[in-house]
Every structure is written in structure tokens, then in C-alpha cells.
Amino acid sequence: MAKKKELTYLDVAEVWPRLTxxxxxxxxxxxxxxxxxxxxxxxxxxxxxxxxxxxAPGERRLWIRLLAPDDAADLIQAAPQDQRGALLGLLDxxxxxxxxxLLAYAEDEAGGLMNPRYIRVRPHMTAAEALGYFRRxxxxxxxxxxxxxxxxxxxxxxxxxxxxxxxxxxxDPGSSVAQLMRTDIVTIPEEADQEEVAHRFAEHGxxxxxxxxxxxRMKGVVTADDVVAVVEExxxxxxxxxxxxxxxxxPYLKTAFSRMVRKRAGWLSxxxxxxxxxxxxxxxxxxEIARAVVxxxxxxxxxxxxxxxxxxxxxxxxxxxxxxEVRLRDWWRVVRxxxxxxxxxxxxxxxxxxxxxxxxxxxxxxxxxxxxxxAFTVFGSLIGVVTFGxxxxxTLPFVLRRAGFxxxxxxxxxxxxxxxxxxxxxxxxMASLIxxxxxx
Amino acid sequence: MAKKKELTYLDVAEVWPRLTxxxxxxxxxxxxxxxxxxxxxxxxxxxxxxxxxxxAPGERRLWIRLLAPDDAADLIQAAPQDQRGALLGLLDxxxxxxxxxLLAYAEDEAGGLMNPRYIRVRPHMTAAEALGYFRRxxxxxxxxxxxxxxxxxxxxxxxxxxxxxxxxxxxDPGSSVAQLMRTDIVTIPEEADQEEVAHRFAEHGxxxxxxxxxxxRMKGVVTADDVVAVVEExxxxxxxxxxxxxxxxxPYLKTAFSRMVRKRAGWLSxxxxxxxxxxxxxxxxxxEIARAVVxxxxxxxxxxxxxxxxxxxxxxxxxxxxxxEVRLRDWWRVVRxxxxxxxxxxxxxxxxxxxxxxxxxxxxxxxxxxxxxxAFTVFGSLIGVVTFGxxxxxTLPFVLRRAGFxxxxxxxxxxxxxxxxxxxxxxxxMASLIxxxxxx
Numbered sequence: 001m002a003k004k005k006e007l008t009y010l011d012v013a014e015v016w017p018r019l020t021x022x023x024x025x026x027x028x029x030x031x032x033x034x035x036x037x038x039x040x041x042x043x044x045x046x047x048x049x050x051x052x053x054x055x056a057p058g059e060r061r062l063w064i065r066l067l068a069p070d071d072a073a074d075l076i077q078a079a080p081q082d083q084r085g086a087l088l089g090l091l092d093x094x095x096x097x098x099x100x101x102l103l104a105y106a107e108d109e110a111g112g113l114m115n116p117r118y119i120r121v122r123p124h125m126t127a128a129e130a131l132g133y134f135r136r137x138x139x140x141x142x143x144x145x146x147x148x149x150x151x152x153x154x155x156x157x158x159x160x161x162x163x164x165x166x167x168x169x170x171x172d173p174g175s176s177v178a179q180l181m182r183t184d185i186v187t188i189p190e191e192a193d194q195e196e197v198a199h200r201f202a203e204h205g206x207x208x209x210x211x212x213x214x215x216x217r218m219k220g221v222v223t224a225d226d227v228v229a230v231v232e233e234x235x236x237x238x239x240x241x242x243x244x245x246x247x248x249x250x251p252y253l254k255t256a257f258s259r260m261v262r263k264r265a266g267w268l269s270x271x272x273x274x275x276x277x278x279x280x281x282x283x284x285x286x287x288e289i290a291r292a293v294v295x296x297x298x299x300x301x302x303x304x305x306x307x308x309x310x311x312x313x314x315x316x317x318x319x320x321x322x323x324x325e326v327r328l329r330d331w332w333r334v335v336r337x338x339x340x341x342x343x344x345x346x347x348x349x350x351x352x353x354x355x356x357x358x359x360x361x362x363x364x365x366x367x368x369x370x371x372x373x374x375a376f377t378v379f380g381s382l383i384g385v386v387t388f389g390x391x392x393x394x395t396l397p398f399v400l401r402r403a404g405f406x407x408x409x410x411x412x413x414x415x416x417x418x419x420x421x422x423x424x425x426x427x428x429x430m431a432s433l434i435x436x437x438x439x440x
Numbered sequence: 441m442a443k444k445k446e447l448t449y450l451d452v453a454e455v456w457p458r459l460t461x462x463x464x465x466x467x468x469x470x471x472x473x474x475x476x477x478x479x480x481x482x483x484x485x486x487x488x489x490x491x492x493x494x495x496a497p498g499e500r501r502l503w504i505r506l507l508a509p510d511d512a513a514d515l516i517q518a519a520p521q522d523q524r525g526a527l528l529g530l531l532d533x534x535x536x537x538x539x540x541x542l543l544a545y546a547e548d549e550a551g552g553l554m555n556p557r558y559i560r561v562r563p564h565m566t567a568a569e570a571l572g573y574f575r576r577x578x579x580x581x582x583x584x585x586x587x588x589x590x591x592x593x594x595x596x597x598x599x600x601x602x603x604x605x606x607x608x609x610x611x612d613p614g615s616s617v618a619q620l621m622r623t624d625i626v627t628i629p630e631e632a633d634q635e636e637v638a639h640r641f642a643e644h645g646x647x648x649x650x651x652x653x654x655x656x657r658m659k660g661v662v663t664a665d666d667v668v669a670v671v672e673e674x675x676x677x678x679x680x681x682x683x684x685x686x687x688x689x690x691p692y693l694k695t696a697f698s699r700m701v702r703k704r705a706g707w708l709s710x711x712x713x714x715x716x717x718x719x720x721x722x723x724x725x726x727x728e729i730a731r732a733v734v735x736x737x738x739x740x741x742x743x744x745x746x747x748x749x750x751x752x753x754x755x756x757x758x759x760x761x762x763x764x765e766v767r768l769r770d771w772w773r774v775v776r777x778x779x780x781x782x783x784x785x786x787x788x789x790x791x792x793x794x795x796x797x798x799x800x801x802x803x804x805x806x807x808x809x810x811x812x813x814x815a816f817t818v819f820g821s822l823i824g825v826v827t828f829g830x831x832x833x834x835t836l837p838f839v840l841r842r843a844g845f846x847x848x849x850x851x852x853x854x855x856x857x858x859x860x861x862x863x864x865x866x867x868x869x870m871a872s873l874i875x876x877x878x879x880x
Contacts, residue, residue, distance in 0.1 A: 243755020
């Protein structure tokens with residue numbers, strides 16, 4: 001009827017990332033209602049909150065009421081603190097109660113991820129009756145996000161089994177839900193953290209899983225589409241911590257400059273303060289350096305090798321922990337393995353270093369008459385430093401987790417800093433053992 | 441009928457991680473058939489392949505034929521090279537052709553993730569007819585993994601729309617599929633890589649998405665449960681590269697010691713060779729060090745600050761790239777921003793360093809009469825080194841991607857190594873500018 005061509009979902013999706021908040025709200029309202037609703041559903045909670053807050057207060061009610069309780073809870077959590085109460089007030093009474101219950105869960109627990117609305121059936125119902133439940137759910141909403149599994153609960157709300165819509169349509173209409181239901185189902189404890197939820201989904205290839213409390217009572221459903229976002233988010237946090245900064249909690253280019261610098265300056269300053277110990281250690285060996293300046297030449301090489309091997313070890317262990325491949329009780333297995341790896345890697349680097357000094361000296365003669373002893377000092381130090389680096393890198397994540405911290409804080413820079421000071425001590429001790437009476 | 445209590449899915453799941461391959465196969469066969477099949481479905485492709493190869497050749501056929509073509513393709517890809525032909529030969533002719541087609545896609549493309557079997561309907565069909573398709577699909581299999589969406593194709597196989605099972609059961613049986621279908625659907629190009637697939641799922645909260653070729657013909661369906669595993673896998677690879685080793689491609693504790701050491705020794709040796717340039721740079725400044733040993737004391741502090749700030753910058757940029765938040769064309773925006781961040785962070789660290797030297801000297805008087813000039817040298821060098829580190833760390837991922845490499849190879853240790861040599865040059869140049877005529 002309208003003369004100009006109607007905007008579509010994909011038209012808006014195309015330009016969305018480049019629009020301001022005000023333009024986003026305007027564009028969304030230009031879509032035909034159904035496409036606009038679809039589009040709004042598909043937005044991240046942060047984008048939904050942003051758009052919603054650009055609308056007139058009267059319009060907000062309309063949009064927030066489109067959302068399922070778990071999505072409404074996410075939106076409210078993504079909105080600025082001072083707007084949350086007002087947003088909660090836009091919901092109808094029943095939903096408001098559900099959303100308030102969800103907000104009480106930590107954001108990163110299974111309870112905070114789940115949708116408390118799902119299809120409940122009783123074991124003695126017939127397939128035809130159960131199918132009627134699905135039909136009523138589906139009426140009046142579009143196909144997406146309409147549940148395709150029903151959960152079978154007893155009188156106390158305990159989960160007995162699960163029956164799929166596809167099973168119901170294929171079954172004899174008179175057969176009972178108890179006959180049709182599957183009972184071997186993977187459930188998620190309500191207090192499981194979202195990393196654990198993600199592992200269960202990845203491990204079992206789940207599309208949806210029921211969340212239950214300690215008594216086996218069903219609380220809601222988590223679906224794979226929510227888990228995809230969670231897995232990305234968790235990995236991003238871990239990666240940012242591993243790189244030695246706080247998690248940004250927002251896309252890089254959307255993080256304000258001042259906020260980003262603050263998130264980075266904290267860790268960087270802490271690392272710098274730790275690294276100052278190297279100046280103290282170096283001052284301690286000042287006399288050795290003055291007597292044999294050649295020793296100073298290899299300081300960066302030695303300490304960086306310790307840092308690099310420590311980064312490798314800590315990163316591998318932290319990721320294995322995050323994936324649940326390695327648990328606290330595995331610490332001894334891991335540490336034993338890493339000591340072995342450290343020695344082998346130390347011998348490899350030590351040999352390269354030894355050859356480098358001997359060959360370079362043959363060409364340039366810059367390392368003085370005791371070059372062979374210097375080469376042995378470097379060889380021995382590298383074995384010690386790399387082994388120590390590997391050991392420290394693999395132990396630290398266990399220590400942090402045991403102490404209740406996030407193992408991902410044992411970032412590459414953190415381990416490197418820790419190892420640098422020890423590396424200097426190992427190097428100069430090795431030097432005084434080997435070079436006493438000649439260079440020292 | 442059997443006297444002893446039957447094993448259940450959860451009994452086996454409990455002990456699974458600790459079983460050998462042979463015990464796994466045995467335990468699986470002790471399960472009642474239905475539970476055994478469920479369990480087999482839920483295993484990772486690698487575990488499926490391992491168990492399958494432990495069975496007698498006659499039994500293998502039975503199990504592999506339980507799998508959908510995409511899962512069979514994954515299993516075959518997870519099996520040792522020399523077994524793949526034999527496994528392919530176990531499939532029926534039609535499935536064999538489908539699996540062969542899937543194996544032709546790169547493992548990490550949308551085409552390699554998709555299931556080529558899905559429910560196709562025509563636009564002129566009635567809801568009742570379309571429902572019949574679902575019913576036939578569902579008959580004779582358990583509810584899990586039975587599709588709940590049908591795709592509407594034209595005569596040439598082009599995708600017109602999508603209709604949900606829930607819409608069909610709620611609709612008037614005589615209404616046409618064309619009336620019921622949704623047409624604004626997010627599709628995935630068949631050659632999209634799996635990271636891109638994951639972003640679309642995360643961004644739009646998808647449960648399933650159709651894969652189409654360049655002409656818009658539908659090739660298959662990717663579902664969120666497959667994407668969860670992909671996202672975890674991609675993040676693990678990136679994290680391991682960021683830590684300065686090759687991706688392990690297997691769980692940490694299941695990677696053979698020798699294989700793990702090889703994966704780590706390569707990068708560590710390469711970094712070590714690069715780091716040797718520091719010894720060359722230090723040799724170049726040997727005279728300065730001999731004249732003013734106090735300069736050597738701050739070498740580890742200076743170069744590690746460059747390395748740490750470089751690690752931060754590269755990690756943030758690499759992750760933002762992996763998430764699609766930052767694209768190649770954004771390079772200038774990012775670099776400008778990072779130079780700003782580098783200067784600010786450099787001033788922060790420089791100030792801390794300056795104060796440390798002045799205060800420490802006031803207490804211990806160890807830095808000589810020119811301590812104030814030394815403090816200024818450290819201050820200036822830190823600004824230079826941190827800015828350069830941040831710049832190098834943020835630029836390198838763009839350079840690598842532009843050259844066709846994985847940006848995640850710009851790992852913390854790699855950036856640190858690159859920055860160490862430059863850091864030495866900046867430091868000693870600054871020293872000769874400030875200390876000429878006094879200490880030097």
C-alpha cells in the first residue's frame with residue numbers, strides 16, 4: 001500500500017553497526033512491525049537496552065513486553081544501574097516477579113542464563129493432550145524461540161523426563177507421555193557457572209538442557225543459542241586477561257579511550273612494580289657486571305627465555321582448566337609433566353645458545369678469552385631458567401584457583417615478571433660458579 | 441529380565457574420562473541399545489572414532505550408520521588417515537556420496553559443519569502436508585536431533601523461506617506453506633569459515649541456520665549445538681597461539697609428551713633466535729655499559745615494560761579481530777587509538793620509574809651522583825618503549841592478516857621479542873643523549 005519500497009530486516013542489519021543509538025531506534029520503527037520485532041529479538045541485550053532507552057517512555061513498555069523473561073532480565077542487566085528499576089516497572093506483574101527472581105541469580109550462573117518458561121506436562125497425559133500444550137504455546141507467536149521440547153514433572157515439580165514435539169506428532173495419540181518420554185537426560189544444576197554450562201553443551205552436543213535445583217525440581221531451560229554467546233564472551237575475557245589487562249567487557253572500538261586506558265594501566269603498573277625487583281637484583285650483581293661486562297650482554301636473552309617458556313606453560317594450563325580438561329586434583333600430574341617439558345626445552349634452547357656464542361666468537365672474537373666458559377654459563381642458565389619458567393607457569397594457575405582467584409590472571413606478562421627476577425638470580429649464580437677465578 | 445541392575449547412560453558418563461579405549465568400547469556395549477546409541481551420539485567425533493576402531497570390523501558398520509552424514513564426516517575426519525577409506529566403505533551408497541561431498545569442504549567452513557539432510561517443502565503445500573513430512577522424519581527415531589524447522593525451496597533448490605514445526609501445528613491445516621513461512625532469515629554462505637558462522641549465531645541468537653551457495657541454492661543446515669563446540673575450539677586455538685605455542689589440537693592431558701614438546705619447541709626456538717638479537721644489540725652498547733654499569737641495572741625493567749604493553753595491545757586487537765569487531769579497514773582507527781594509549785601508559789610507567797629511582801636513591805644512595813639524570817633517562821625511555829610496544833603490538837596483527845597469516849600468531853612472546861631489541865636501542869640512545877658528558 002505504501003508507495004516507497006518497504007525496509008526489510010536485512011536492510012537494517014546491513015547498516016546497523018554504523019548507526020548512532022538515536023538512528024537505530026528510528027530505523028527500527030521504520031520496519032514493518034513483524035520484522036521490527038524479529039530484529040529486536042535478535043539484538044544483543046546491550047543493543048536492546050540502548051534502543052529501548054532512546055524510545056519515549058510510553059513506547060518502552062510495548063517493546064520490553066515482547067521479550068521472554070530471561071531476555072528481559074538480560075536487557076535490564078545491560079541497562080545503566082539507575083534505569084533498571086524503571087524498566088522492571090514496565091513489565092506485567094507475573095513477568096516482573098519472574099525477572100526479579102532471575103536477576104537474583106549471578107549473571108554467570110546457569111540460573112541467570114535460563115528461561116523460566118517452558119512446557120510442563122504430566123506423565124499420565126496422552127500424546128494428544130501434550131500436543132495441545134504445544135499448539136497453544138505456538139499460537140499467536142512466530143516460530144522462532146517457540147519450544148519444541150516438553151518437560152515431564154511430578155506433583156512436586158521434580159523432573160521425570162523429557163518428550164520432544166517430534167515424538168508427539170509421530171506417536172499414537174492415545175499413548176501416554178510416560179511411555180514416550182526419555183529419562184536419561186543431561187541436567188544442569190542451577191548454581192553451575194556458565195563455563196560449566198558451556199562444557200556440558202559442547203561435550204554432549206546439546207540443543208537445550210533443563211536446569212534443576214538440588215532437590216531435582218526443574219527451574220527452567222537453557223538453550224544452545226544463549227550458550228554460543230556465553231562461550232564467546234568467556235573466551236574473550238580469558239584472552240584479555242591472558243594478555244595482561246582487565247577484561248574490557250565491551251567491544252574494543254566501543255570502549256571509551258579513558259576507560260580502556262584505565263583497564264590497562266592497572267595491570268601494567270602492577271607488573272611494572274613487580275619488574276622493579278629486577279633492578280634490585282641487578283644492583284645486587286653490579287660488581288659482577290662491572291668486572292665482566294660480557295655477562296650483561298646475555299641478560300635480556302636469558303630472562304626472556306624464562307618468560308616465554310612460562311607464558312607457554314601457563315597459557316596451556318589455564319585453557320585446559322577453563323575447558324575442564326584439567327582439574328585441581330590433577331596438579332601433580334601436570335607439574336611433573338611440565339618439569340619434564342621444561343628440562344627438554346631448556347636443553348634445546350641451551351644448545352642453540354651455546355652454539356651461537358661459540359660460532360659467533362669464532363667469527364668476531366668479541367667474547368674474550370673465556371668465551372667457552374661464558375657459553376657454558378649461558379647453557380646451564382638456560383636449562384635452569386626455562387625449567388623454572390615452565391614450572392612457575394604451570395603451577396601458578398593451580399595456586400590462583402586454589403586461592404579462589406581466576407587462573408586466567410596468571411597472564412603471560414605476570415608469569416614473565418615473576419620469572420625475570422628468578423632468572424637473573426639463576427644466571428648470576430651460575431656465572432659465579434663457572435667463572436670464579438677466571439672472569440669473576 | 442537380566443538379574444543385575446542395568447547400566448545407565450549416566451553411569452557410563454561418570455567413569456568415561458578415566459577409561460581406556462578398549463574399556464570404553466566394552467562399557468558402551470554393556471548399555472541397553474537405546475542408551476548406548478544416545479551415548480554414542482553425544483560423544484565427540486574423536487571419541488566416536490576411537491571407540492569405533494576398537495570394535496570388530498563387523499560391528500563398526502552398525503554404529504557408523506547410526507550417524508547423520510555430517511557427524512559421520514566428522515568421525516571420519518577424526519580417524520587416522522589410513523583408516524578413513526575403510527570407514528567410508530561402511531556407509532550405504534547414498535550416505536557415502538553425501539559424506540564424500542562434505543569431506544570436500546574444508547573442515548572449518550560452513551559446508552564442513554552443516555548437515556546436508558533437512559526437511560524440504562514446497563511453497564504451495566498445505567500445512568497438513570508439510571506436517572506429514574515432519575511426522576515421517578520423526579517416526580522410528582528418538583526425539584533428539586529430529587529437525588523442527590522445514591525449508592521452503594523452489595524448483596531449482598533456491599531457498600524461499602522457512603517454516604517451523606510449531607507454526608504448522610498451530611496453523612489451520614489447509615493454509616499454504618507460502619502463507620506461513622518466514623522469509624527474513626539469516627543464511628550462511630557455504631564457504632564462510634567457522635569463526636564467521638559462530639559470529640552470526642552469537643549475534644542473532646540463532647538455533648539453526650540454512651547454508652546456501654552463491655546462487656542461493658540451499659546446501660544444508662548448521663545447528664547451534666555444533667557451533668558451541670566450534671566456538672570453544674577456535675578460542676582454544678587462539679589462546680594457545682597467543683601463549684606462544686602451536687595449537688595442540690587435542691586436550692592437554694591427552695597430548696603425548698613428545699608431541700606437546702615438539703609443538704612448543706618450534707616457537708620457543710624461533711623466539712630464542714629472534715631474542716639473540718638482544719645480545720647483538722647489547723654488544724653494540726658494551727662500552728656504554730662498561731662506563732656506566734648503572735645503566736645495565738634497568739635493562740630488564742625497560743625491555744619488559746615494552747613487552748608487557750605490546751602483549752596487551754596485540755591481545756586486545758587479535759581478539760577484537762577474531763570477534764569481527766575490528767576489520768582490516770579499521771587499522772588506522774586502531775593504530776591512532778593505540779598510539780594515544782601507549783603515550784598515556786608510558787607516562788604513567790615513566791613517572792613510577794622516575795619516582796622509584798629518586799626515592800630509592802634518597803634512601804640507599806646507590807645510583808651515584810648523576811642519579812637524577814639516570815632517572816630522566818629511565819623516564820624518557822619508558823615513554824618511548826611503551827609507546828613503541830603498544831604500536832608494534834597493535835600493528836602486527838593487521839600486518840599478519842594482510843599477509844594472509846593468522847593474526848593470533850602475533851603472540852605475547854612474539855611481540856615481546858620484537859620489542860626487546862628496539863627497547864634496548866631506545867634506552868641506550870636516550871642514555872647517550874642525556875648522559876653525554878656526565879656518565880658517558
